[in-house]
Amino acid sequence: MTEVSSNKAFGGYITKYKATSESLGGLTTQFNVFVPAHTEGQKFPVLYYLAGLTCNEDTGPWKGNFLSIAAAEGIAMIFPDTSPRGAEIVGEEDSWDIGTGAGFYLDATADKWAKHYRMFSFVTKELPKLVNDLQLPLDMNRQSIMGHSMGGHGALTLFLATLQYRSASAFAPVCNPTKSPWGIKAFSNYLKGGVEEGEKYDASRLLEKAKGRSNVALLIDYGAQDQFLKDGQLLPEALSQAAQNAGFNENQVNIRKQEGYDHSYYFISTFASDHIKYHASHLRA
Amino acid sequence: MTEVSSNKAFGGYITKYKATSESLGGLTTQFNVFVPAHTEGQKFPVLYYLAGLTCNEDTGPWKGNFLSIAAAEGIAMIFPDTSPRGAEIVGEEDSWDIGTGAGFYLDATADKWAKHYRMFSFVTKELPKLVNDLQLPLDMNRQSIMGHSMGGHGALTLFLATLQYRSASAFAPVCNPTKSPWGIKAFSNYLKGGVEEGEKYDASRLLEKAKGRSNVALLIDYGAQDQFLKDGQLLPEALSQAAQNAGFNENQVNIRKQEGYDHSYYFISTFASDHIKYHASHLRA
Numbered sequence: 001m002t003e004v005s006s007n008k009a010f011g012g013y014i015t016k017y018k019a020t021s022e023s024l025g026g027l028t029t030q031f032n033v034f035v036p037a038h039t040e041g042q043k044f045p046v047l048y049y050l051a052g053l054t055c056n057e058d059t060g061p062w063k064g065n066f067l068s069i070a071a072a073e074g075i076a077m078i079f080p081d082t083s084p085r086g087a088e089i090v091g092e093e094d095s096w097d098i099g100t101g102a103g104f105y106l107d108a109t110a111d112k113w114a115k116h117y118r119m120f121s122f123v124t125k126e127l128p129k130l131v132n133d134l135q136l137p138l139d140m141n142r143q144s145i146m147g148h149s150m151g152g153h154g155a156l157t158l159f160l161a162t163l164q165y166r167s168a169s170a171f172a173p174v175c176n177p178t179k180s181p182w183g184i185k186a187f188s189n190y191l192k193g194g195v196e197e198g199e200k201y202d203a204s205r206l207l208e209k210a211k212g213r214s215n216v217a218l219l220i221d222y223g224a225q226d227q228f229l230k231d232g233q234l235l236p237e238a239l240s241q242a243a244q245n246a247g248f249n250e251n252q253v254n255i256r257k258q259e260g261y262d263h264s265y266y267f268i269s270t271f272a273s274d275h276i277k278y279h280a281s282h283l284r285a
Numbered sequence: 286m287t288e289v290s291s292n293k294a295f296g297g298y299i300t301k302y303k304a305t306s307e308s309l310g311g312l313t314t315q316f317n318v319f320v321p322a323h324t325e326g327q328k329f330p331v332l333y334y335l336a337g338l339t340c341n342e343d344t345g346p347w348k349g350n351f352l353s354i355a356a357a358e359g360i361a362m363i364f365p366d367t368s369p370r371g372a373e374i375v376g377e378e379d380s381w382d383i384g385t386g387a388g389f390y391l392d393a394t395a396d397k398w399a400k401h402y403r404m405f406s407f408v409t410k411e412l413p414k415l416v417n418d419l420q421l422p423l424d425m426n427r428q429s430i431m432g433h434s435m436g437g438h439g440a441l442t443l444f445l446a447t448l449q450y451r452s453a454s455a456f457a458p459v460c461n462p463t464k465s466p467w468g469i470k471a472f473s474n475y476l477k478g479g480v481e482e483g484e485k486y487d488a489s490r491l492l493e494k495a496k497g498r499s500n501v502a503l504l505i506d507y508g509a510q511d512q513f514l515k516d517g518q519l520l521p522e523a524l525s526q527a528a529q530n531a532g533f534n535e536n537q538v539n540i541r542k543q544e545g546y547d548h549s550y551y552f553i554s555t556f557a558s559d560h561i562k563y564h565a566s567h568l569r570a
């Protein structure tokens with residue numbers, strides 16, 4: 001693991017690392033870690049941010065308006081990339097919604113992708129270990145996760161498929177990918193069992209199955225003017241229905257429709273403060 | 286003038302316009318305008334942000350962490366591009382520090398550039414008129430200006446060369462361009478009279494000449510770890526000396542060295558709040 005760059009921000013530092021990843025089949029991958037200013041002995045809980053299609057590890061820290069709030073709340077942040085890069089798989093660079101920049105936070109099982117496209121394992125298992133090895137002032141026992149669009153899908157599914165996060169939040173997430181064009185395309189390509197196998201990466205299906213789980217804490221914002229909402233990519237109503245079916249109340253699954261907002265980082269940055277404070281309340285508890 | 290896009294942000298809207306510009310020799314240019322949420326009859330003062338080399342009208346609103354603070358302070362913001370585009374001048378696209386993305390906020394006089402490269406006139410005269418024509422809830426009699434690097438040079442020189450702004454601020458500005466490699470290259474290319482003619486676009490020279498001017502209100506932040514500072518591009522000590530020579534005190538010209546910070550938008554976003562609040566205090570006075 002090597003340090004690529006380090007920039008002072010809001011009294012702390014955001015540092016970019018490059019690592020060779022076992023989960024990603026030996027490819028190198030980059031991620032950013034933001035650590036607020038700290039005093040001797042202080043340790044911060046960590047909040048992951050998963051970016052959306054075409055983005056990378058820099059998009060969140062550059063455009064999300066997150067760091068000022070994380071610094072004020074005493075939260076460290078970790079920003080992984082959105083996919084492996086440079087796997088040299090045929091077709092990897094041809095579409096914006098499959099391959100590079102479009103890992104969908106799953107572990108691929110289709111032969112073509114299975115060696116490298118394993119962002120689920122990378123983010124949930126390998127990345128925390130890599131960060132832990134850096135010996136930064138972090139408390140890796142307190143983790144939460146958030147994301148945008150494809151990364152919102154990632155945040156919700158990683159939260160629901162594991163027990164390692166205290167809370168999850170999402171901006172304009174793909175809530176029901178087995179029913180949306182992006183998700184169907186991704187699952188059909190990445191998974192040997194196609195869309196059916198994709199059920200395990202579908203936040204709405206996972207939420208129904210989480211019935212009775214005690215620590216469910218989800219905050220979702222989406223914009224009423226989001227073109228991808230109108231195109232049927234996001235399907236927040238499916239998640240809402242799943243919450244109802246599983247008996248989760250609004251304190252456990254809070255889905256908010258924001259009038260006038262779209263899919264852009266202008267929308268994300270507007271509600272960044274709400275989301276980070278939401279996680280802070282769970283991480284400091 | 287046409288509307289290119291409009292995004293809701295922090296309760297208000299940031300809208301991108303495309304206009305045919307007389308100052309820029311008939312080229313089209315784009316700019317963003319952020320207007321906070323408002324009630325009937327309310328009017329906001331305006332703050333311009335001039336971006337640096339290689340940037341455009343989107344860099345500030347995407348990466349500067351400005352809009353949240355502007356919204357809270359009740360300040361509208363205007364983000365022009367950093368140069369004309371598409372003038373089809375030979376060599377225009379060859380360097381990152383001359384031509385496209387590098388207008389230096391001056392009016393070129395060298396034959397090759399004189400028709401199109403007139404960002405000084407565009408920003409000080411034409412842009413306020415274009416914005417005024419939009420009939421937004423703005424009070425164009427209350428204007429301030431800020432910028433980064435080349436745009437910091439722009440903010441300081443436009444403030445000092447005109448009387449139309451109430452305050453100016455800059456992140457890591459080029460303070461003494463007649464003595465810095467970027468400035469010498471720009472003036473040698475754009476101005477018939479070269480570096481000597483460039484004296485009129487040199488903030489340190491202009492500040493000395495502003496001796497006795499009553500409304501001088503400048504805030505400058507630069508990072509001690511800024512590589513361009515180390516390379517002699519910024520020269521804040523020249524501006525400091527000029528302020529001293531002209532008898533301006535720290536309330537009038539406040540130059541702050543920020544330990545550990547560099548030239549990036551991480552630095553800018555950290556001090557964005559200070560700058561916008563500084564302008565708000567002058568704009569609301």
